[in-house]
Amino acid sequence: MSGSTLERKLPGFRGEQLGVSLTVKRNCSVWQPLGVEYRPLAGFTLGGGIGWLSRKHGLACDNLFEAQVVTSEGEVLFANKDENKDLFWALCGGGHGLGVVTSFGFRLHRVGPTVYGGMLIYQGDSFHTVVPEAIKLMEKSPDELFLPIVLSTAPPAPFLPREMHGNKMIVIVGGYMGDPKQGEQVVLPFKHLDKFKVDMMAPIPYLSLQSLPNEFNPL
Numbered sequence: 001m002s003g004s005t006l007e008r009k010l011p012g013f014r015g016e017q018l019g020v021s022l023t024v025k026r027n028c029s030v031w032q033p034l035g036v037e038y039r040p041l042a043g044f045t046l047g048g049g050i051g052w053l054s055r056k057h058g059l060a061c062d063n064l065f066e067a068q069v070v071t072s073e074g075e076v077l078f079a080n081k082d083e084n085k086d087l088f089w090a091l092c093g094g095g096h097g098l099g100v101v102t103s104f105g106f107r108l109h110r111v112g113p114t115v116y117g118g119m120l121i122y123q124g125d126s127f128h129t130v131v132p133e134a135i136k137l138m139e140k141s142p143d144e145l146f147l148p149i150v151l152s153t154a155p156p157a158p159f160l161p162r163e164m165h166g167n168k169m170i171v172i173v174g175g176y177m178g179d180p181k182q183g184e185q186v187v188l189p190f191k192h193l194d195k196f197k198v199d200m201m202a203p204i205p206y207l208s209l210q211s212l213p214n215e216f217n218p219l
């Protein structure tokens, strides 16, 4: 365990129960690399799990240090780097169908409370300009920056100009998971990839950033 990380055990969660794990995180002011708020935890972690902190701290499964598993024979096993090593290796990203995981031990990382993040939206017909340039910028950026590109159809949302509704759009969503002032500078070039855009990038509580994609993902 390094200075900025903490190991913490959570009982297994599925679906809407992940709200409980968020409470744990609030109380500790520490975070594990989840994707968005209320993302189911078990299948997410066992399948890998990409989230806002993944460039800096790895996948959710990279931060698993221990799991408790009930096998199909009803045996209760603990798996970690010393005990049931092969099972632990398989649970870290390839673990569906190896038993029911009833407890997860995670390495947590301190982040926020405020980060620089949100969404930048370009029109879909800018694809050939915006996407290759955004990828080039991302490659040169520090690991604190996590800005996936989502290609989607613009919903009739109030934050989008009416003429965009129903048309293709490019959403650059995420942010800089470090000092917000530094983040503003790192994100700046992503705001000049083409002329037309909606700029919703600003200092934002990490918790709010986690729930941002819920607008597009009604789970």
Ligand SMILES: Cc1cc2nc3c(=O)[nH]c(=O)nc-3n(C[C@H](O)[C@H](O)[C@H](O)COP(=O)(O)OP(=O)(O)OC[C@H]3O[C@@H](n4cnc5c(N)ncnc54)[C@H](O)[C@@H]3O)c2cc1C
Pocket (backbone or CB within 6 Å): 012, 013, 014, 015, 035, 036, 040, 041, 042, 043, 044, 045, 046, 047, 048, 049, 050, 051, 095, 096, 097, 098, 099, 100, 101, 102, 217, 219
């Ligand atoms: C809207 C949406 C957004 C998403 N965004 C992301 C993202 O940003 N990053 C990302 O990495 N993934 C993302 N995903 C994918 C998501 O991680 C997977 O769908 C994940 O499997 C969901 O976890 P779950 O616990 O609901 O699993 P389920 O869908 O319930 O199950 C998936 C598999 O895991 C097994 N499983 C579930 N719980 C346990 C347990 N306790 N023990 C053993 N096996 C178990 C199930 O048997 C099944 O084989 C997204 C999915 C959706 C629908």
